[in-house]
Amino acid sequence: MRRIATLAPDAAPAKSAELLAGIIARHGGAGDMVSTMAHSPATLQGYLDFSRxxxxxxxxxxxxxxxxxxxxxxxxxxxxxxxxxxxxxxxGLSETDIALARQATSTDARETALIAFALAVLAEPSSISDADVERLRAHGWSDRVIVEIPALVALNQLTGTFNLVVGLQPDEPAAAQAS
Structure with missing residues (x-):
């Protein structure tokens, strides 16, 4: 159930209206999540900058x-x-790739290690150890990629929890395709 409505640019705070107008001009629309974030210019600006x-x-x-x-x-x-x-x-990912990813695995051991690390960062960041980082390096992941994982986790945490809090639900056809 939708808890917070989307905002059109003309109903949004000034900074959000400006941001929404720019998005609509570039992409033809803003989407429900972004249009709902428009209630808070700080949230919308932060999300857009982080995502970019x-x-x-x-x-x-x-x-x-x-x-x-x-x-x-x-x-x-x-x-x-x-x-x-x-x-x-x-x-170009296959339905099998998508299903495996949703189960936190991959046919590639290197990718599986990175996926598992990302989930640990999300679920138990205090459990991350030197050995976890060394394991990623042993799989050939650079320090740059390792450092980017907490940021990717944070971006997913932001969007996922935002959508859950405001009550955004997927469209029926999109939800069926995700399953």
């Missing part, structure tokens, strides 16, 4: 989507699961 910055991450895009699928499965955001499944498909 993470597009420059060194984590390979297909692996990033696999990680996001595993994280959103754990968080429980159906809207995010549907969005990340769609993004994964657009990158």
């Amino acid at each position: 910055a993470m597009k420059r991450a060194a984590i390979p895009r297909k692996v990033s989507e696999k990680i996001s699928l595993a994280l959103q499965e754990w968080i429980g955001c159906g809207t995010c699961l549907a969005a990340h499944a769609g993004a994964a498909r657009s990158l």
Whole structure:
């Protein structure tokens, strides 16, 4: 059930209206999550800046989507699961790849190690040890990628919990495709 309504630019606070207008001009629409974030200019600006910055991450895009699928499965955001499944498909990931990612695994041991690390960062960050970081390095992951994992986790935590708090639910067809 929807708890907080979306805002059109003309009903949003001034800074949010400006941000929404820019998004709509570039993409033709803003989407429910972004339009709901418009209630808070700080939240909307923070999300947009963070999301834009993470597009420059060194984590390979297909692996990033696999990680996001595993994280959103754990968080429980159906809207995010549907969005990340769609993004994964657009990158050429198979339905098997998507299903495995949602189960926090991959056919590639290197990817599985990174996915498991991301879930540990989400669920028990105080449990991360030197051995965990060394294990990632042994799989060939760079320190840059390792450092980017908490940021990717935080971005997924933001979007997933935001959607759950405001009551955003996936569209019926999108939810069926994510399953």
